Amino acid sequence: AQTVTQSQPEMSVQEAETVTLSCTYDTSESDYYLFWYKQPPSRQMILVIRQEAYKQQNATENRFSVNFQKAAKSFSLKISDSQLGDAAMYFCAYPGAGSYQLTFGKGTKLSVIP
Amino acid sequence: ETGVTQSPTHLIKTRGQQVTLRCSSQSGHNTVSWYQQALGQGPQFIFQYYREEENGRGNFPPRFSGLQFPNYSSELNVNALELDDSALYLCASSRRGEETQYFGPGTRLLVL
Numbered sequence: 001a002q003t004v005t006q007s008q009p010e011m012s013v014q015e016a017e018t019v020t021l022s023c024t025y026d027t028s029e030s031d032y033y034l035f036w037y038k039q040p041p042s043r044q045m046i047l048v049i050r051q052e053a054y055k056q057q058n059a060t061e062n063r064f065s066v067n068f069q070k071a072a073k074s075f076s077l078k079i080s081d082s083q084l085g086d087a088a089m090y091f092c093a094y095p096g097a098g099s100y101q102l103t104f105g106k107g108t109k110l111s112v113i114p
Numbered sequence: 115e116t117g118v119t120q121s122p123t124h125l126i127k128t129r130g131q132q133v134t135l136r137c138s139s140q141s142g143h144n145t146v147s148w149y150q151q152a153l154g155q156g157p158q159f160i161f162q163y164y165r166e167e168e169n170g171r172g173n174f175p176p177r178f179s180g181l182q183f184p185n186y187s188s189e190l191n192v193n194a195l196e197l198d199d200s201a202l203y204l205c206a207s208s209r210r211g212e213e214t215q216y217f218g219p220g221t222r223l224l225v226l
Contacts, residue, residue, distance in 0.1 A: 004156075033213045043202060045157070045217035091156050095213045100147065101170055102206075102215060104156030 006105035013082045014113050021077045021108045023092030034075045040088040087112045116141045118218035126224045135190040135221045137205030146188040151202040200225045
C-alpha cells in the first residue's frame with residue numbers, strides 16, 4: 001500500500017521568514033508525480049507545487065520550492081518570505097505511477113506569526 | 115476558464131437518509147474523483163469516474179455510489195447515512211493522462 005507521512009502536525013513561522021515542511025512517501029515505482037496542496041480555512045484544496053520524479057531539478061513556484069530526494073523518498077516544501085496568507089493546512093500527496101488515486105498525508109498546520 | 119464547482123455548500127441529514135452531492139468539472143477536464151475528508155484528517159479517495167464509468171475505487175462500501183454525465187459533471191450518492199459519514203466531501207477534476215487534480219470547494223455533510 002502506498003503511504004505518505006507528514007511528521008509535523010503543526011509548524012509556525014514568523015512573517016517574512018522561511019519554513020520547511022517535511023513529507024516522506026513509500027513507493028516501488030520509478031516514474032511518478034508528487035504534489036503539495038494547501039487548504040486554508042475556506043476548505044478549498046489549492047495546488048501549490050508539483051514535482052515529476054524523473055526530473056532532477058527541484059520544482060519552484062515563486063516563493064514555494066521543493067527539496068526532492070528520490071533515493072530517500074523525501075519531498076519537503078520550503079516557503080520563503082512567509083506571508084499571513086500562507087497560514088493553512090498543507091498536504092503532501094502521491095498518486096502513484098499509472099494511478100489517479102491521490103494518497104494524502106495527514107497534513108501540517110502552518111501558522112504565520114505577524 | 116471555469117474551475118471545479120460543488121453543490122450544495124453545506125448539508126444536514128439524519129441517520130438512515132440518502133444524500134446526493136454534485137460536482138461540475140473544470141473546463142476541458144474529463145475525469146472526476148471524489149474524496150472524503152474527516153475532521154483533522156487528509157482526504158481519502160472514494161472513487162473516480164471517466165467516460166461515465168467508475169475507474170477505480172477506494173475502501174468505501176457499496177452504499178457510496180456515483181455517476182458521471184456526458185458533460186463530465188458528476189454526482190456522489192450515499193445511502194443509509196451513518197454518523198461517521200459526517201465529513202467534507204471534495205470533488206477533483208483532471209484530464210485523462212494528466213495526474214494533476216484540481217479541487218472544488220467541497221460540501222460539508224453533517225449526519226445527526
